[in-house]
Amino acid sequence: MAKKKKLKRHVINREWCKGCGICVAVCPKNVLELDSKEKAVAARKKDCIACQLCEQICPDLAIEVMVKYVEESASGDK
Amino acid sequence: MDVKYYLRERFFPHMWCAGCGHGIVLNALVRAVDGLGIKKRDMVMVSGIGCSSRISGYVDFHSLHTLHGRALAFATGVKLSKPSLNVIVPMGDGDALAIGGNHFIHAARRNINITALVMNNRTYGMTGGQFSPLSGVGTKATTAPYSNIDREFDTVELATGAGATFVARTTVYHVKQLQSLLKKAISHNGFSVLEVLSQCPTYFGRKNRKGSAVDMLNSFKDGTVPVGSKKKQDNPELIERGVFVDKILPEYCEAYAELVERATAK
Structure with missing residues (x-):
């Protein structure tokens, strides 16, 4: 049975983040935004599809997207 | 994967700077090394001087921070003394092709198994935004306030002409391709050159009104096409990315070992 990648949580290192906004721009689901201190935060976690693009493009290596793999049931349950 | 395992967190x-493309190269590099399953103790980073060269200090591999432009010469020494090590030489555009231009073409000619990573941001960022041999005609820099009249090198053509046996180009926008090309370049048995177009929002971007780091990343998306794309024929301004050369020729360390064997045979 196919395994599906699901979000566990975003770990954003606020010490390392310099607020360049690249993660905000590349996110296909508009999950991230910069807060009042110009640091990235996952504002819309529910929309995250766990593609991990933000993690791979972050120039400050400040984002880690923790994922889990769940069995995709044949009946199409989420 | 745990990126921090490969980093010197201290x-x-x-x-x-915020939005600098070199961080994306570092990010992709540790993922490529992790993907290849190479142990940290089998990796060596040898760098020269410049923003790009600071990358060797951030990775938890063996590292040498050497003279401006001369990193390939040091790397040749490391590789010849211990050919089992994987040697990567991260260089900026000026470090690789201006100050170190001669080392670059001769390392390519010898086909020694080293990976040369040319992080091209088209300026000398560390010293304040002077123009480099990759800035190109019409660009502005602190040393070219009325625009630059020097033509630029094409890194891919230069490396190909000098005899490198693996030549590729990509940008920091294309992170997946960057990771896969890094893996190919590191695995290649011979001199491999990977040019990565990277953004310097602080100097090149500001002097040339290229906007923010995000705008510069998007310009890589719009300004490049895969090798052999039809779009390139319609618009010669576009930059091709992908693998340009991938061939196998006698490797320098192996040829040297053979020579030693031949000379010492009774």
């Missing part, structure tokens, strides 16, 4: 946050 030096973070790193010294690159």
Whole structure:
């Protein structure tokens, strides 16, 4: 049975983040935004599809997207 | 994967400016090394001087921070003395092709198994935004306030002409391709050159009104096409990315070992 990648949580290192906004721009689901201190935060976690693009493009290596793999049931349950 | 396993965390946050493309190269590099399953103790990073060269300080591999432009010469020594090590030489555009231009073409000619990573941001960022041999005609720099009249090198053509047996180009926008090309370049048995177009929002971007780091990243998306794309024929301004050369020729360390065997045979 196919395994599906699901979000566990975003770990954003606020010490390392310099607020360049690249993660905000590349996110296909508009999950991230910069807060009042110009640091990235996952504002819309529910929309995250766990593609991990933000993690791979972050120039400050400040984002880690923790994922889990769940069995995709044949009946199409989420 | 745990990126921090490959990093010297005590030096973070790193010294690159917000939005600098070099951090994306570092990010992709540790993922490529992790993907290849190479042990940290089998990796060596040898760098010269410049923003890009600081990358060797951030990775938890064996590292040498050497003279401006001369990193390939040091790397040749490391590789010849211990050919089992994987040697990567991260260089900036000026470090590789201006100050170190001669080392670059001769390392390519010898086909020694080293990976040369040319992080091209088209300026000398560390010293304040002077133009480099990759800035190109019409660009502005602190040393070219009325625009630059020097034509630029094409890194891919130069490396190909000098005899490198693996030549590729990509940008920091295309992170997946960057990771896969890094893996190919590291695995290649011979001199491999990977040019990575990277953004310097602080100097090149500001002097040339290229906008923010995000705008510069998007310009890589719009300004490049895969090798052999039809779009390139319609618009010669576009930059091709992908693998340009991938061939096998006698490798220098192996040829040297053979020579030693031949000379010492009774």
